[in-house]
Amino acid sequence: MATRFQTLPGFRDFYPEDCAARNHVFDIWRRVARRYGFVEYEGPILEPTELYRRKSGAEIVNQLFCFTDKGEREVSMRPELTPTLARMAAARQRDFRKPLRWFSIGQFFRYEKHQKGRGREFYQFNCDILGEESALADAELMALAIDLMREFGFTASHFRLRISDRDAWVRFAAGKGLDEAGVATFLQVIDKMERTPEGKVVEQLGSLGLALDEVRAFIASGAEASPAIARILADLAARGLADYVEVDLGIVRGLAYYTGPVFEIFDIGKGMRAVAGGGRYDQLVGLVGGVEMAACGFAMGDMVITDLIRETEGPAERLAAAVEENARVDACVVLADPSKEAEAASMVQTLRDAGFRVLTSLSSAKVAKQFQAAEQSGARFAVIVGVEFPELTLRDLASRAERAVPAEGVVEALGRPR
């Protein structure tokens, strides 16, 4: 009988402290997005598997939690939000003024080997602008991504947003005479270039009729290679965000569906981990939803950013403060005389109605034990209900100072709820 159940590999239990840390990240995602005038939406966690095949090809199924449901439908736990967004935006595109500025915070699932910073389940912030072709929309998203990092407490010494432009690469490749298939192969070579031995890169480029030197020269040309990047850089500089940004054409991002500027946020500590990434994908809404709509967006997962917050002085302190605030208790009502049980219950309700976080003993614990519980709870005050009722004693649990307060004055005596 006593089999101990275990959490599935790659899945997480969020005990209260972990959940408070998660909520700190969610709160900042939500707060910054709202400052940028974005509104929240959410889609289903289960979608037809075909939705992901359409976007990413048949191989995607190997990474999905997919199955056949009791109604014989092929369904998948969602690995990402973009196809759902494209479906939703296309379905009701007449109901909303363009551009749409939408964000979402939700859970995603990928069946892959789990390792540090990568689970089979994770939360992700998704933020997209639909219906706007201008590179200023890309810049707006990049500014938002930078402001997320700043709101967590990171500075320019901690991270960098790197900008590239898929379209510039496509123009480069087309200028060298590559056809569509050649361009796709070429972009894959560039995507993996940093992790591939130089000799191998030379060979791969050579088979496409290209030399490593001309590729390197193109990468070095930076913003000159892309009017869109130049426009974005000017806008971010005007916002005062230039310090957080650099051009790195070496980034092309793996996914095939990007069509213009792309970007990633990296931590510039030892880890060099990617924290967020996105770009322009002007074809996808048409492909998935049957309605042409310009689009750009980015996503940030919860796992890498939370690790990074915990490891970084500044962000770690903000997180700790949020976790502490989450467990905050304003008052413990202590029943010092058993005959006043009803009066104590009434006091508890009065304080909670006023918005205070209030604990009280749920058993008939001895007074000393109640005080011990009050101190362990971290409450600011013990509100002591005894024979003197309607006079109460208010004890400051930090200073241990006590004073008498009439019952009807307790709400005022506690001050406003923080």
Place this chain on the structure above:
Amino acid sequence: MATRFQTLPGFRDFYPEDCAARNHVFDIWRRVARRYGFVEYEGPILEPTELYRRKSGAEIVNQLFCFTDKGEREVSMRPELTPTLARMAAARQRDFRKPLRWFSIGQFFRYEKHQKGRGREFYQFNCDILGEESALADAELMALAIDLMREFGFTASHFRLRISDRDAWVRFAAGKGLDEAGVATFLQVIDKMERTPEGKVVEQLGSLGLALDEVRAFIASGAEASPAIARILADLAARGLADYVEVDLGIVRGLAYYTGPVFEIFDIGKGMRAVAGGGRYDQLVGLVGGVEMAACGFAMGDMVITDLIRETEGPAERLAAAVEENARVDACVVLADPSKEAEAASMVQTLRDAGFRVLTSLSSAKVAKQFQAAEQSGARFAVIVGVEFPELTLRDLASRAERAVPAEGVVEALGRPR
């Protein structure tokens, strides 16, 4: 190519207004739970299927989104949270002071016919006290459930919390000489009694050696039948919540695992829908987690309560206000002179850094079009950046009053972010 993808039956898209309504419900769940000193936790959305079989028997599988994953594990999308809670609490029970006061807000999945108020996917608030045997813990949860309803804007004219006690029924049945199997059958008869023709009930009771009259007399005895109920009623009355409560022994709740007081919240309009329900389940943590721990809890789903809020004057207005606040924009920055693009971008950043929700045109729209967009956005102010920079014009979009403000004075002129 142009297959239009559809949301799976029983699943929901949350467009921004729906998402704002959902978040209003979540906010109230969270706010009231925190006032009661509860802390939030969360478990995995996917669990071993065996976890649910252990609790509910093999038939439960018919209602599950269950499948075999790529690692040959039998897994299920969770239909409820209690088994996960029992697993988590048992696994780390030494790390937390008792009683645990834990709540959670998450999504659940049941493969069943979907109808109004019942989808294949829903959100649920779960709230439990673990490690406390006293009926005061049950009373605390019932008070919390009532306060959720009050915080939504419902009054005693809208709903009632009905209390019963499974243990009182078990004592009654045992007193009539029924064995364990007989008690289980008997409880099922009582559970369905209101929806069963009287003749059939007489027959079912007769086969157990019982008469309808004695069962009715027991139901009529109300609180006298249960010291636990009497204690709970006294406590809720002391809190000033008596008007929201009634004893109804006719409630036994279907699930077999309840062991003491049980309760449900019903709307007392025409619908008589159950909005929330729960009770004491002192055996389950031992059964699932291998550690004996007294426990009580309740859950409230999002679908029935949201329908009820929308249909009820008072709660509906609070919801509408929350939805409006969600879409609130403080200011639109209007670029009246193209040469001041950088200054406008800087102004946008300054206002957002101060916490305001700010929109601005992302294309090079004409000034008239920008004003139109500003008015449609519902923003309070247009901040107009033109040739007079660093002097700006601040237009109140409701009154259309305008005044000149120096750039460095705009944050102050807008007032604090709401």
